[in-house]
Amino acid sequence: MDIQSIKQRFGIIGHDPYLERAIQVAVQVAPTDLTVLITGESGTGKEVFPKIIHQSSARKHGPYIAVNCGAIPEGTIDSELFGHEKGSFTGAHEARKGYFEVVDGGTIFLDEVAELPLSTQVRLLRVLESGEFFKVGSSKVIKTDVRVVAATNVNIPEAIEKGKFRQDLYYRLNTVPIMIPPLRERKDDILMLFKKFAYDFAEKYRMPALQLSDDAVVMLENYRWPGNIRQLKNVTEQISIIEKSKTVTSATLFHYIPKDVTTSLPILYNKEREDEKISERDLLYKVLFDMKRDLLELQKTVAGLMENEDLESSAQNMLKSIPVKANKDLDSVQIGQFDLEDDDDDQPFYPSEIITESLSLQKKEMDMIKLALDRHNGKRKNAAKELGISERTLYRKIKEYGIDA
Numbered sequence: 001m002d003i004q005s006i007k008q009r010f011g012i013i014g015h016d017p018y019l020e021r022a023i024q025v026a027v028q029v030a031p032t033d034l035t036v037l038i039t040g041e042s043g044t045g046k047e048v049f050p051k052i053i054h055q056s057s058a059r060k061h062g063p064y065i066a067v068n069c070g071a072i073p074e075g076t077i078d079s080e081l082f083g084h085e086k087g088s089f090t091g092a093h094e095a096r097k098g099y100f101e102v103v104d105g106g107t108i109f110l111d112e113v114a115e116l117p118l119s120t121q122v123r124l125l126r127v128l129e130s131g132e133f134f135k136v137g138s139s140k141v142i143k144t145d146v147r148v149v150a151a152t153n154v155n156i157p158e159a160i161e162k163g164k165f166r167q168d169l170y171y172r173l174n175t176v177p178i179m180i181p182p183l184r185e186r187k188d189d190i191l192m193l194f195k196k197f198a199y200d201f202a203e204k205y206r207m208p209a210l211q212l213s214d215d216a217v218v219m220l221e222n223y224r225w226p227g228n229i230r231q232l233k234n235v236t237e238q239i240s241i242i243e244k245s246k247t248v249t250s251a252t253l254f255h256y257i258p259k260d261v262t263t264s265l266p267i268l269y270n271k272e273r274e275d276e277k278i279s280e281r282d283l284l285y286k287v288l289f290d291m292k293r294d295l296l297e298l299q300k301t302v303a304g305l306m307e308n309e310d311l312e313s314s315a316q317n318m319l320k321s322i323p324v325k326a327n328k329d330l331d332s333v334q335i336g337q338f339d340l341e342d343d344d345d346d347q348p349f350y351p352s353e354i355i356t357e358s359l360s361l362q363k364k365e366m367d368m369i370k371l372a373l374d375r376h377n378g379k380r381k382n383a384a385k386e387l388g389i390s391e392r393t394l395y396r397k398i399k400e401y402g403i404d405a
Contacts, residue, residue, distance in 0.1 A: 001027065001056065009055075010048050013196050014189030018181040023052065029176045030056035035128060037113075037173045038151040040180030043228030049178060050109035050149040059147055062106030065099055070115035077120050079136050088137020100133055100144050107147040113173065114154035114165055121166045128172045148173070183225040183232065190221050193229060197236040208246045210239060215250040223257055366401045369394065373403070 003023050006012070012023065029036060030053045038046045047066065054064045072080050079089075083098030099108055110116075116124065127133050128148060132141050150173045159165040183190065194212065202209035212220070225231055235256045239248060372383035384394040397403075 003027075006052060006056075010052055012045070012048060013193050014186055015192075016181060016186040016189050018179075019186060019189070022049065022178050022180055025176065025178050026052045027056050029053065031058065033147055035147075035173055035175045036149045036178060037176070038149065038178045038180065039156075040151075040153060041182045041226075041228055042153045043230035044180040044182055045229055046151040046153075046180050047109070047111065049180070050107065050151070053149055054107040054109075054147070057107070057147065059106050063103045064107045064109070065103050066109040066111060067099055068111045070112035074117050077117065078123060081120065082123060082133045082135055083142075084136035085138045088135075092137070095135075098133075098135065100127060100146055101142060103146050104144045105146075107149060110148065110150040112152055112154075113150040114152040114156055114159055118164075118166065121169050125166065125169045125172060128169075183228040184223075187221045190225075190232065191217060193232055194220060194236055197233050198240065201237050201240040205240060207240065210236070210243075211247050213247060213249045216248045216253055219250045219253050219257070362401070365397070366403065369397055369401070370403060373398075 001009075003020050006023055006027060007014075012019070026036075026049050036050075036053060038049050040046050050066065051064070054060060067081070069077065078084075079092075079096065079098065081098050081100055083096050083101055084092050086092055086095045110124075123133060127144065127146070131144055131146075133144065134141065154165075156165055156170050156174075160167050160170060183193075191212070194210075198210040201207075220232075227234070235253075238256055239252065243252060245252075368387065369383070372386050373380070376382040376386070380394055380398075381391050384391040387394065389397075
């Protein structure tokens with residue numbers, strides 16, 4: 001079955017190459033019994049791919065069940081997955097089969113698998129390795145033939161480092177990885193999805209379908225969509241129901257798309273960037289912005305001193321030692337001439353001394369690197385993380401500036 005047929009059968013919309021690659025991998029791995037781990041952000045449609053795998057496999061006539069591991073309480077998850085014997089715990093009035101026993105010969109989809117307790121992860125690992133498990137409260141070994149497909153939106157390597165997920169289980173689950181791209185990386189598919197949802201809701205609520213203006217299309221394609229396809233569908237439904245005008249403009253979307261929590265000021269991004277040039281630029285911006293902020297604070301201090309009774313002495317001392325005005329390229333900082341009126345004799349006061357201070361960006365960057373290395377006892381990985389640059393960039397900077405590290 002080709003990719004286009006798969007998309008039509010399972011209602012997948014889009015032509016993104018990464019999406020089609022994920023579909024292709026799902027179809028290719030389906031005839032085997034290999035365990036598959038599907039990763040991707042919440043709302044990207046991960047739940048469709050286990051169905052593709054099951055329906056394209058020899059198990060398609062066997063049972064299929066999807067289990068949301070994050071929705072089952074920790075105290076009952078073992079019983080739900082593996083079953084229990086009568087009297088094994090309070091409330092166990094009769095024996096019960098678990099999902100792994102019920103789905104024998106079929107496929108089980110473990111959604112949000114990273115939410116499983118560590119004790120349950122041990123049981124799951126045994127099933128994956130030997131096809132055996134114990135019911136809760138039983139010592140009898142039960143054999144099962146189940147294909148496991150798991151999914152998560154959690155960064156499992158990070159969860160392993162924090163001790164929340166077993167590394168051996170991760171390697172067993174991740175036999176074949178499938179990554180679902182987020183909607184913001186599928187810009188060409190956003191308009192197609194919106195039109196599909198608009199048409200579906202128009203039929204459902206018996207109303208004209210929404211139409212997008214050019215500025216609305218631009219806004220849709222450039223929004224980050226943290227909730228991915230699920231969020232886009234919800235926004236489309238809200239507009240379909242609430243708005244009387246069926247022509248959607250950017251002004252209309254503004255009421256339904258939350259504002260990004262962003263700032264117009266340049267900042268350091270704490271994680272490593274793939275583009276080293278961007279990290280270096282942000283590092284320099286941070287230095288400049290911090291200097292500008294300090295200068296503004298000092299200006300306010302000077303203005304406050306001017307209102308005091310010791311106006312002349314305080315202002316003169318401050319102005320001779322503090323830069324308060326930066327030129328456009330921030331290469332130098334100097335004090336301009338201030339006319340300070342004396343209330344007693346109306347004679348102007350001119351602190352006319354000009355002070356110039358060189359602000360070398362390279363020196364500031366070098367000082368920051370040295371400080372970070374000192375704070376982390378020479379550990380470059382930690383220092384690079386604090387600076388917001390990659391370890392490779394930090395190594396190059398150390399070599400370029402001749403820093404002893």
